[in-house]
Amino acid sequence: MADFPDHSGALAALVGQSSGPIELSPDPVNTAMIRHWVEAMGDTNPVYTDHDAAVAAGYPGIVAPATMLQAWIMRGLKHTLDLEAARAAGNAPKGDANSQMMALFDEEGRTSVVATNCDQEYFRPLVLGDRLLVKSSIESISDPKQTGLGHGRFATSLMEFFAVPNDAVTKDLTNEQLAERGALVGTMRFRILKFRPGTGAVAPKAKPPRPRPAITQDNAFYFEGTLAGELRIQRCTDCGALRHPPLPACGKCASLNWDYVVSEGRGELLSMVVNHFPQVPAFDYPLPIGLIALDEGTRIVANLAGEPGDWTIGDRVVAEIVRFDDELALPVFHHETKEA
Amino acid sequence: MTAKHTFAGKVAIAGIGATEFSKESGRSELRLAVEAVKAALDDAGIAPGEVQGTCTYGADTNPDIDIARSLGFDDLTFFSRIYYGGGAAAGTIQQAALAVSAGVADVVVCYRAFNERSGNRFGAGVQGRAPVANAEMAHFASYTPVGLVTPAQWVAMAAARYMHVSGATSEDFGRVAVADRKHAATNPKAWFYEQPITLEDHQNSRWIVEPLHLLDCCQETDGAQAIVVTSLERAKDLKNGAVVIEAAVQGAAKGQDMMTSYYRDNLDGLPEMGLVGRQLWETSGLTAHDIDMAVLYDHFTPYVLMQLEELGFCGKGEAKDFVKDGRIELGGALPINTHGGQLGEAYLHGMNGIAEGVRQIRGTSYNQVTGAEKVLVTAGTGVPTSGLILGKDH
Ligand SMILES: [Zn+2]
Numbered sequence: 001m002a003d004f005p006d007h008s009g010a011l012a013a014l015v016g017q018s019s020g021p022i023e024l025s026p027d028p029v030n031t032a033m034i035r036h037w038v039e040a041m042g043d044t045n046p047v048y049t050d051h052d053a054a055v056a057a058g059y060p061g062i063v064a065p066a067t068m069l070q071a072w073i074m075r076g077l078k079h080t081l082d083l084e085a086a087r088a089a090g091n092a093p094k095g096d097a098n099s100q101m102m103a104l105f106d107e108e109g110r111t112s113v114v115a116t117n118c119d120q121e122y123f124r125p126l127v128l129g130d131r132l133l134v135k136s137s138i139e140s141i142s143d144p145k146q147t148g149l150g151h152g153r154f155a156t157s158l159m160e161f162f163a164v165p166n167d168a169v170t171k172d173l174t175n176e177q178l179a180e181r182g183a184l185v186g187t188m189r190f191r192i193l194k195f196r197p198g199t200g201a202v203a204p205k206a207k208p209p210r211p212r213p214a215i216t217q218d219n220a221f222y223f224e225g226t227l228a229g230e231l232r233i234q235r236c237t238d239c240g241a242l243r244h245p246p247l248p249a250c251g252k253c254a255s256l257n258w259d260y261v262v263s264e265g266r267g268e269l270l271s272m273v274v275n276h277f278p279q280v281p282a283f284d285y286p287l288p289i290g291l292i293a294l295d296e297g298t299r300i301v302a303n304l305a306g307e308p309g310d311w312t313i314g315d316r317v318v319a320e321i322v323r324f325d326d327e328l329a330l331p332v333f334h335h336e337t338k339e340a
Numbered sequence: 341m342t343a344k345h346t347f348a349g350k351v352a353i354a355g356i357g358a359t360e361f362s363k364e365s366g367r368s369e370l371r372l373a374v375e376a377v378k379a380a381l382d383d384a385g386i387a388p389g390e391v392q393g394t395c396t397y398g399a400d401t402n403p404d405i406d407i408a409r410s411l412g413f414d415d416l417t418f419f420s421r422i423y424y425g426g427g428a429a430a431g432t433i434q435q436a437a438l439a440v441s442a443g444v445a446d447v448v449v450c451y452r453a454f455n456e457r458s459g460n461r462f463g464a465g466v467q468g469r470a471p472v473a474n475a476e477m478a479h480f481a482s483y484t485p486v487g488l489v490t491p492a493q494w495v496a497m498a499a500a501r502y503m504h505v506s507g508a509t510s511e512d513f514g515r516v517a518v519a520d521r522k523h524a525a526t527n528p529k530a531w532f533y534e535q536p537i538t539l540e541d542h543q544n545s546r547w548i549v550e551p552l553h554l555l556d557c558c559q560e561t562d563g564a565q566a567i568v569v570t571s572l573e574r575a576k577d578l579k580n581g582a583v584v585i586e587a588a589v590q591g592a593a594k595g596q597d598m599m600t601s602y603y604r605d606n607l608d609g610l611p612e613m614g615l616v617g618r619q620l621w622e623t624s625g626l627t628a629h630d631i632d633m634a635v636l637y638d639h640f641t642p643y644v645l646m647q648l649e650e651l652g653f654c655g656k657g658e659a660k661d662f663v664k665d666g667r668i669e670l671g672g673a674l675p676i677n678t679h680g681g682q683l684g685e686a687y688l689h690g691m692n693g694i695a696e697g698v699r700q701i702r703g704t705s706y707n708q709v710t711g712a713e714k715v716l717v718t719a720g721t722g723v724p725t726s727g728l729i730l731g732k733d734h
Contacts, residue, residue: 213481214471245482271501274550283487291602299603303486313504
């Protein structure tokens with residue numbers, strides 16, 4: 001993979017900065033845009049279209065649907081096409097924080113984008129004749145994260161919406177001055193993920209389950225034990241000798257009578273292998289497997305946690321019972337730490 | 341145990357026969373078995389109708405009665421099978437010798453045939469086997485759910501401990517592969533004819549399962565080998581004469597497991613091969629010094645080192661030094677696997693190694709050990725196993 005620069009410092013400096021000049025809505029809140037919206041949404045609430053109904057509901061008159069908040073500011077296709085044409089000609093806006101952030105993301109190799117979530121807050125209903133102003137800033141930029149889509153950063157922009165009466169808008173006042181006089185009527189937080197294409201997790205293939213053990217009346221107690229979170233060792237109830245793997249009778253005294261003890265799961269790594277080929281789809285490779293001498297005196301073959309290189313014959317180990325699926329749990333051994 | 345088995349020195353190998361060794365035979369396992377048995381009988385100069393007994397491996401899929409019908413055998417009075425994979429090899433000869441010496445059958449044919457490369461590959465292990473609830477399958481319950489599923493992996497667990505205890509290195513294992521491939525390179529019947537390897541090749545070959553490289557592991561083969569056993573008295577007068585069975589023994593040691601004998605006190609040896617060795621020496625009256633060459637079962641190189649120790653060719657932990665300086669190569673103190681072994685010639689579950697022992701005694705090996713009179717042959721390691729000493733008929 002290519003080496004990309006890390007712009008964490010420069011990006012942190014952009015947080016809190018305005019991402020562009022304050023914009024004024026082209027039109028005041030009006031019945032035509034509201035009617036188009038509610039028809040498209042299938043919203044039949046009369047407070048959006050009928051003055052009397054709105055008053056009866058306690059409003060001063062017709063109100064705009066709250067979710068239209070951003071719609072009043074949107075500039076339409078021509079604006080977007082103009083911006084793209086300017087960018088193609090090398091005249092893209094460069095000075096604002098948003099453009100700087102996007103350029104830094106590109107340099108970090110994060111050229112792909114996906115919108116992740118959008119949260120809005122509403123402080124008062126918009127009424128006919130309100131003119132909206134929006135002030136945008138960069139609220140936060142995350143540290144790099146490995147996501148399912150790829151290696152990326154989350155960026156949240158904060159848009160603050162102010163409303164002034166339409167007749168307050170004059171050529172004498174700048175948008176900034178208008179916004180200062182306006183009331184904050186809502187906010188919107190818009191979060192995107194900018195990520196390096198091709199660095200996401202490949203859609204994980206459904207891993208088949210581990211090979212099943214053949215369960216007989218002789219060994220069932222062992223696998224029932226691991227499912228119950230216990231590492232069981234068969235014990236002769238006549239001479240007390242422990243044995244593993246399970247057998248129907250005691251190799252010391254030939255007794256057929258047995259029960260089991262629950263192992264502490266601690267012991268020493270006697271031998272180990274690292275499997276490379278062939279590869280069984282249920283496992284990850286290289287696959288370290290150990291032969292462990294349990295402190296109780298029996299031995300067991302089991303998976304070793306972590307990297308193959310972490311392990312040396314003679315290491316002290318401790319078992320963790322891992323449930324792989326509804327039918328199979330097995331001990332997996334870790335290094336025994338001093339405090340454990 | 342008696343000091344001498346009553347058949348020892350009184351029964352002989354009279355014929356050997358094999359198919360070509362390939363990666364895709366293009367014909368059925370049964371046909372391979374029939375071809376090999378026919379070739380062995382031809383080599384002995386015995387007509388199919390004179391065969392009275394058969395013995396093969398529990399793992400073989402070719403019914404003796406199908407071979408009998410195919411070649412027109414007469415009545416069979418002895419038919420036997422030995423289990424435990426390649427551990428059966430010399431065991432089939434022991435079965436035949438017992439039957440012949442007991443008067444149960446006058447001529448017994450032992451055989452092993454499979455399409456082990458183009459058909460069911462042993463190297464894949466037991467990963468695909470359904471968990472039938474019987475003791476044979478329950479054995480694997482300790483291994484397959486954790487991913488320890490192939491013969492190489494089962495052997496590697498013992499090999500890693502052996503390295504830890506003895507100080508043997510991967511290069512020491514590699515010297516076995518180099519010797520085998522050197523011998524295969526001059527055996528036109530070997531799969532790896534004219535393809536010797538260096539120790540560097542061995543070290544550079546990819547990991548299969550640490551500590552085993554690819555070149556520590558035998559190949560997979562399609563083919564068949566058959567051996568004809570009859571009384572020494574009869575064999576003397578046959579076409580190719582007699583190769584005397586000086587000893588033929590089996591061994592499953594205390595605490596024996598199938599490929600995973602991890603629960604015995606010591607993990608750095610092959611007690612079953614020690615048991616085989618002690619019986620070979622006791623029943624033949626020979627010692628390791630009498631052996632001119634050995635065919636040591638070599639599905640995986642580490643077990644060759646352990647066999648050298650268990651059979652008394654060197655002391656415990658000394659095999660890593662014994663295999664140096666060409667000592668196990670043709671011209672060395674104890675040439676092994678002059679046919680190329682299973683790494684170099686073919687993986688025939690050890691049956692082809694018995695045939696090489698016969699050729700050495702007859703003086704017809706492609707890599708003949710000058711004046712070879714006593715040859716030791718072993719069968720599969722890590723499993724209940726068997727061994728032979730073959731000798732010249734004087
Ligand atoms: Zn007991």
